[in-house]
Amino acid sequence: MTHSDNTAPSAFNSTNLPALPPASTEHQSRLYSTLNIPLFWGDYTNLDSATELELDFEMERELTNHEHDSTRSINNERWAFQHDNKWAHFLYIFQLLSSGFIPMFFLTTLTVELKANIILSGSIIAFMALGNLSAFMMTRPLYHISFMLLTGVVTAATLIWKQQTLWGFWQGHSFFITGCVLFFLAVIGCELLLFLHAYFYQHDGSQFNRRTGMVHLAGKRWRKPFVAPFYEFDPVMQVQVMPHGQRDYVLWLYHRYTDKKVCLANRIHSLGLDQNNLRAFWDTLQRYMDVSQPLPDLPVLEPCRQQDPVTAAYDQAQNRPPRYWRDMSERRFKQEVLPRLREQLRNASWPSGPGLIAAHTDPTLSVADYYRAQQARGIHATPQPQAFEHTHSQAAVE
Incomplete structure (x- = not known):
């Protein structure tokens, strides 16, 4: 399945990634530091987090009469961060x-x-x-x-x-x-x-944009936002030790060529996820951003599935009912759908190797040359080639 012709050059397409420079030693150390468990790209399981799906189902039941409600944090083009303000x-x-x-x-x-x-x-x-x-x-x-x-x-x-x-x-x-x-x-x-x-102030401007493939991270204290392609971020599952000994897991994204990082807990995904649910959430996020894939089949995305060409074609081929989630009874959802998904998550085989990104990494490509090539393609990110001209180490972005 291919992406639509009107997608931006920076759109994330797992079947057509550019050559990527290798990450620095410092970046690898961050990924494998204490309490961090690196996750990997590609090899989709097509499973969604049961915890997130249950929350989505309840949310959609409240919004079912407002299909084009502008307050939604997610649609066929962008997935906005929930605003985390003190x-x-x-x-x-x-x-x-x-x-x-x-x-x-x-x-x-x-x-x-x-x-x-x-x-x-x-x-x-x-x-x-x-x-x-x-x-x-x-x-x-x-x-x-x-x-x-x-x-x-x-x-x-x-x-x-x-x-x-x-x-x-x-x-x-x-x-x-x-x-x-x-x-x-x-x-x-x-x-x-x-x-x-x-x-x-429901959203602070941070978002994942499916159409452009870019990640926007709002700047603090009047600084400009940090913008970079989705495939430049490496995922990490971080262990959170709770006061009574429980362990929760949260998803962090580390930018591969700068020191920028972002925690998605309580902004994109909920707290209290176990390992399987967090791995499934990472799978969902990849498929959401991948324009070669249909949108994840989530209740909150159902009203806008027909607005995404790849998803619309997939739904037609699969003969998917347009109101599959909205017409589903709560009893069926809790007694059939959730138990089946939880069983699938327990038995899932998750990606255990570098996979997609490693396959497109060119060890001879410098970060400066990579960003020059990106600019030539019309992709303008926050990191600039000149910041990497005279160094092979990780560059910080203020």
């Missing part, structure tokens, strides 16, 4: 802490106003605050919001009763005022800011 994490942590502290402020006000036993009241306050924090993390938002609202109303009613007035009872009660402010921020303010953040 501001969003800060808002969530603030909301989490507020949910625990709000009852403490309200109940402390009651303790002072009613002159209750400090030790007993303190124990009750701590218990109720932890309970509300647990409700925030483990139950529906309505439960912990109702609890916070109830403690606030009871505190306000007590102050009204003690002050014998509907107005001005908050004077001198800074704990009560603080609790009210935190309640507003936790229930409305943080949610609004998180919504605005997700709406305007």
